[in-house]
Amino acid sequence: MTSLVVFAGFFAALFALWLTKKWRTRAGLILSVLPFLQVVFFLYLLFTKTAEPVRMNLPWGDIIGLSLAFNFDGLGLLFAVLISGIGFFVCLYASGYLKGHQDLGRFYFWLFIFMASMLGVVLSDNLILLFIFWELTSLSSFFLIGFKHDEQRSRDAALQALLVTGLGGLAMLAGFVLIGEISGTYVISELFHSGHLLRESTLYLPALILVLAGAFTKSAQFPFHFWLPNAMEAPTPVSAYLHSATMVKAGVYLLARLLPIMGGTAEWQNIIVVVGAITTVIGAILALGQTDLKRLLAYSTVSALGTMTMLLGYGDTLAVKACIIFITAHAFYKGALFMIAGSIDHEAGTRDIRFLGGLAKKMPVTAVTAAVAALSMAGVIPFFGFVAKEVLYERVLQANLWVLAAVVFAAFANVIVAILICINPFWRRPVEISDSPLKTIHEAPVAMLTGPIVLAFIGLMVGVFASGSGEIIKAVVSATVQQSVNIKLALWHGLTPPFILSLLTLIAGFGVYFLIPYLRILLQKLYRLPGPEKIYQLSWQFTLRFASIIIDKLQNGYLRYYLSTIIISVIGGAGLTLLLKGGLQLPEQLLAPRFYEIGLVLIVLIAAFYATIAKSRLAAVASMGAIGFSISILYLLFGAPDLSMTQFLIESLTVILFVVAFYHMPRFADFSSPHARVRDVFIALFTGALMTVLVMSSLGNRIFPPISQYYAENAYLLGHGRNVVNVILIDFRGIDTLGEITVLSIAALGVFALLKYRNRKGSKEISK
Amino acid sequence: MTNLLVAPILIPMLFGILCLLSFKSTRLQRILGFVGTIVLFCASLGLFFLTLKHEILVLHIGSWPAPYGITLVSDLFSAIMQLLTSIVGLAVGWYSLAMIGEQRTAFGFYALFHFLLMGVNGSFLTADIFNLYVWFEVMLISSFVMMALGGERAQMAGALKYVVINLISSAIFLAALGILYGIAGTLNMADLAVKFSQIDSNSSRALISALAVLFLAAFGIKAAIFPLFFWLPASYHTPPAAIAAVFSGLLTKVGVYALIRVFTLIFIQDTGFTHTLILVLSCLTMLIGVFGAMVQHEFRRVLSFHIVSQIGYMLMGLGLFTPLALAASVFYIMHHILVKTNLFLVSGVVEYLGKTADLNKLGGLYRSQPLLAILFLIPAMSLAGIPPLSGFFAKFNLIKTGLLESQYWVVGIALIVSLFTLYSMIKLWNQAFWKPAPPLSPDVPVVQEKVLCKPMILPIVLLASLTILVGVGIGPVFEIAMRTGVQLFEPARYITAVLGGL
Amino acid sequence: MSFYIIINLFLALAWAALLGSFSPQNLLFGYLLGFLVLFLSRRALPQSKYFEKVPKGVVFFLFFLWELLKASIRVAIDVLSPKHHMRPRVIAYKMKAHTQAEIVLLSNLLTLTPGSLSLDVSSDHTVLYVHSIYAEDEEKAIAGLQQLEDKLLDLLR
Amino acid sequence: MEKILSEVMMLIGATFMLIASLGVVRLPDLFMRMHSNTKSATLGVFFMMLGLSIHFGSLSIFIRALSVVLFFMITAPVAAQIIARAAYFSGVPLWKETMSDALEGHYNFSTHTLSNLDNDD
Amino acid sequence: MNSFILRVTIRYLLPLLLLFSIYTFLRGHNEPGGGFAAGLIAAASLSLYTIAYGAKRARQVLSIDPRFLIGSGLLLALISGLIPILMGKPFLSGVWLKIPIPRNTPFDIGTPFFFDLGVFFVVAGVTLMFVFIFEEEI
């Protein structure tokens, strides 16, 4: 029953397709009921049931270790609340943002698939199940990012996001399999108890790296960070949802989930902290120089994700606490800011902070909301962002100096970004551009306002009443580290080093804000340096180029190259095997040759040779006839009259058909170069030699008496015929013959169809 | 003994003959053609469940005891394959009602189609290796004719390559058969297994290994493995989609089936050599196939190269050679047949709507044909291994086996190829569905006005639902695959069933 | 005449049936016996050339074999001798034969007898073109052809 | 006795066949080679079959052997005639010492008809 | 082919050759021959006729479409295999009837005989189809 809450989104997705057709304008409102109910439900669980988390395990594909296992513990529920909560607002927001859009139904379809998948990811208690949802988030986000698919850029961005996360996902799958096979279970809550098996395994490091590849790509960690800003091609509700609150945090969630299983080792800490710290810095640097509101937010998200990752790398209670708080705070303010960015774009028609300005008068509510969110983002007291930053500083002050520097730098950049977002569009003097659209700007519609307002103000409330949320954070952290911890949360800790550092960051941020236009020029030069994205593009180009060269070489359209490749590989393969393994064995007893048999063999050989050099087609056909006759006689001489008779008959009929057909075809011409001919002669001779050797070896290795004695004894008594060959054909192996006459019939049908078929002009291929 | 075993061969034969005899009425041929697929499906389903119940069924044709007569065997693997054949038969037979025109019908399309099914089912059910050759030929010649039917220039060029290379493969098969009989004096596969297991002389073992390579080549050409695959991408895009669909679903799979059959039953003395070779080839096949798919610009050529790539996956399980690995291969085949056939059916509709297969000239179908888009997405995403569709589980199990067997390189390649597969599927999606239709080209019709008819869409829906069903019902389905894998890995049961305790 | 053939065959069959075995020996003997019986009772039956033709046919067949043997030996000698003594010529021969069977038999027999090889019959079925290898004297060659034709027509008419 | 007779007959047959081959190799033009082919070879078959019949000494085999001979006697001349005609159509040259060619100019190459002498001039 | 001698010869040869074909077929179970060879011989005899008179006249002589010959041959072979199924035996099992011939070994007739007859029809039909179509279309 509870799992239905997870799956409800999938049904809602289908429902959305129908609903948007039926009721275009209200569809969003109606649909948002579901996430609303979900958030209520998850909040209820979060507040009441975290001590003994609700778990369930329904059978699905038990044989491969897959089960419908869900775990509603603190960590999962926190994410579930964020997902469905922000999902609810995004749903509302989109109903305004995409009002009247022709593809609204599809939008909601994929949005709900995404939402449900995300819930699946964070609530799954089975690694395979988790992976399934994980991939579904990648897929649905592909469709959401590429929503404006008429544009090349959207399509490219969607593809890039899918490929990067897909690559990580595949690695992660391998990692999961290693985990599952080492520990003997794919159920996460069981894995909590068998983490030591894993950490002691020789395959621990590979498994870790593989899983991290999945987490890092999804969470846009360096060097995979580039897909996220490109994904801003998506419509804003999508960006707000995917890139602030949910999808990108799936990687973080995964790290948190695996922390008690794989964490606590030096490898875990070293890799994750380093990657996280680098991402933190890189994201910050990349954010500072942006002019597009959404890209600005996107890079700052990258930076924030780096920080979260880094904290999970440490993995101690304090770090986890900091991470959880930061995740929550970030979800609120980033969600709000993305939506606001969308509103600005929606109303003003641009997102470029260089051209925006003076919107506060026209969109006062938006402006205030933006300010609230930005303050939280900047970490100003008493906003939730402040609380997050305090705990963060508290943890990194214990850490390596480099890490501290990275975090402080990121916080500083965050302040600048917050200011840019808040001040530039709203409170700056409007930039004068001819035919500026600014005159027609209005406040965004209610549907688009609700989300940002609520989210921003939650950010404020949680900050002010920080201590009240302590219990929940405690439950979440306990679930994450899988042991009961004691956590208290307060807005004000006194004049501690973290607070001082916070203050300094704020001041520095304000100071540098005014230098940004100049700094931006410098930074954008820096951005032009080749980075991981360039490597990504080059490696794709290289792969495609390589593939195309290989395919050009192999699939070149020349039948004879295909054939010689095939023949050489077969001959080479079989011949080498035979020679290297020593299969050459001459038969012991041989029939003494008779001279006329040798004469016949000579005719065959000469005729075969002649056929290859004949200048006239019909001469070649005639020599084929000679071969056929001689072989027929050989069959006869070795006791096969039926074979001989059939061979004579068929040979002659074949020759006749050849004569008929060849008369109307061009004369023999050897188109190939002498060089090619020499090569072909060699291939031919090798083939011939190998076949000779094979025949002799086969005669030398005749180990078992043939089963034919049975036919010799029973053909007449049971098969009622004296001609054993004929009895075999029509009785012992009658079904062979049945197949054989079918082949003949089909061949006749084929000749009929080929030669009688006329392409009638205007004949319709499709019939209704 | 149950004559139901022979039904999957005889029913298509009967309907093939009836279609052949009613050459004067195309209408009658259509009716017979479609009814035949339904009857076959019912019989196949019956045989499948009967086999599921009894594990293995044996029929000595003509009452002649094995190994003297020809024995038909339906073990789980055969039962699965023949069931899939009848499903493909049903879908394509249905689809053909819409997509195969008057002319092709008049020239025997339905008869050929049924004879093809007959050959395929025969290949799956026989326990006699020469009989396998005969069924191969039945299947091949029907495919030759179907491939060439219509006689357009591109079709001719494709058909020529297809025919010539397949004739070479038949010759290799026959030569290998001759040597095989020379050594063992028998043709019954169970008997061969018994006899080969008794061989201890070094030179004989070496000869058998060489023979194994010949069989690998003969079946490998049919299965389109590296470096023997050329015919497939050269030809599969040329015939009408209905024909390409049945080819893509069944023909190469017969090659794979034969490889799995002989390399689990007969050639298991020197697995260190033979199965490693298969594993290496499977990796190269995966890679080359997907490379081809990545660089093609035509809908069906992309799909054709994918077949090659997927064959690599199927052989990977054989190369790894454990019960789980074989189960994974079997499951992969099941998945692939449903999905690949469907994609080709979709490609037919796409070409019908867009009047071209050139990806550069296609576009806009997501907007104009959302149903088709979804119907494309399901098999395409399944092929790319997106869960919870069948393809994901297929890949998952292979990867799992590879990791369990510590074949990390192989797993790595399989994963990378999976990514490339995703890339090329998305390429198809982007070009044909997402991209706006190119406006200025005069030969691009107004797509919106085209109406899709039921026989065109319903078989696609059928196969797509099955793909989903396989994913949703992964538990029972993979359980069957696992039983199959175990059965293949331990051929003793097969041998006793066929030889009757000889 | 066909009446006699049928009767004779019937008698042969009856004989074999009487003996209870349709072996070739019985049938052949039955035929000969039947012929004898018919010959003896010929006056009681409608008149026919049947009794002339059968022995004549046998004689002609033997004659023909003899010709064939001669022809072959002559060709053999020519083939084996180091120099060619042949004087080939394509002759147009105006036939007396006019029914289909006559023309065809004539043409075939000519081919199998010494020195001549039928090439073709004119479209109006009057002239037979013959390749003759010992035809230094065309008249003589034609006379040889005529002799054979007469023998044949004598048998057939 | 029978054995020797049979083998002698077959030896004669084989000799004629060899002679036919020699003729086909040695004679100067196609038409003359066909003389050798039709006569010697047919006779060769006759003697071979005779030898065979004597060897087995059974009437049924004799009848079958005889039918082989008869068949050759019927078909060999027809085949020769058809080849000659085809050769003439395709322009295979006569031996340069051929004294006269009555066929010359009588074939109509488009209708494939042959005129008689009267229509000649 | 517009050759008088050929046409006349073949007109008389044709029934003879067809007889030979049937002879080959009937002997097949006990001596060399059988459905394959017999079918080929039958087809060969009509092929001669085709060359002499053209495919159109040859089709008239045959009087049924070769496709019908092929189809009925296949059907005959199939049915002869199905008969034992009705008697509860495996497909293609031989079902034999002894036809007594006085003072001679009884003549056995069974389903394999009809199977072979099917083969005969198919082989003859197919070969004729090849020959006809090659003559007509090439």
Added chain:
Amino acid sequence: MEIILAIMIGGLYAAAVYMILRRSLVKILIGIVLLSQATNMLIFVSSGITRGNSPVIKAEETVLSQPHADPLPQALVLTAIVISFGLTAFALALTYRAYKSVKTDDLDKLRSAAMGGEENV
């Protein structure tokens, strides 16, 4: 004798393969016919040859008297011959049709004519 036959088979294979690798379609067809001849002979020879009786039970006997040729490979080759006859006829028709539609039997020209030079990519 087996060795001589094995060499003959090798020679046939060599000729067949050489022909198959030509550019001209008609040559490939001849190669295919040679290939099937070679293969049939291979089956026949590698299953063991004998100069014993042909596998026909004598009139007075009920089982095949020793020594006799192995009937099974004969049946197999017979099947293979008939099958390859069908295939060859079909391949001939196909070649002819291909030649008619492209007006060349040079496979390279066929490739460019039919593919527009782009079978690859």
Added chain:
Amino acid sequence: MMINIIFGMLILGMLLAFFRLLRGPSLPDRVVALDLLAIQAVGMIAAHAVRSNQSIYLDVALALALITFLSTIAFAFHIEKGELPWKKS
């Protein structure tokens, strides 16, 4: 002994006929040679039947006689129908 001489003459004859087959020069020459080859084959079948004392080979000879005729006729037919380089203008 005698039978070996018979076989020797036959195979020599076949080789000679085969020589003509290769040599040509015209296509009808090759056809004649092929025809002769088949006749020699009939001879060889007869000889083998005697040597191995098996009369059943005779049926093969009968079939061969028929089919040789057919292929000769077919060749000739198409020579007459077709276009050849040495055709009279």
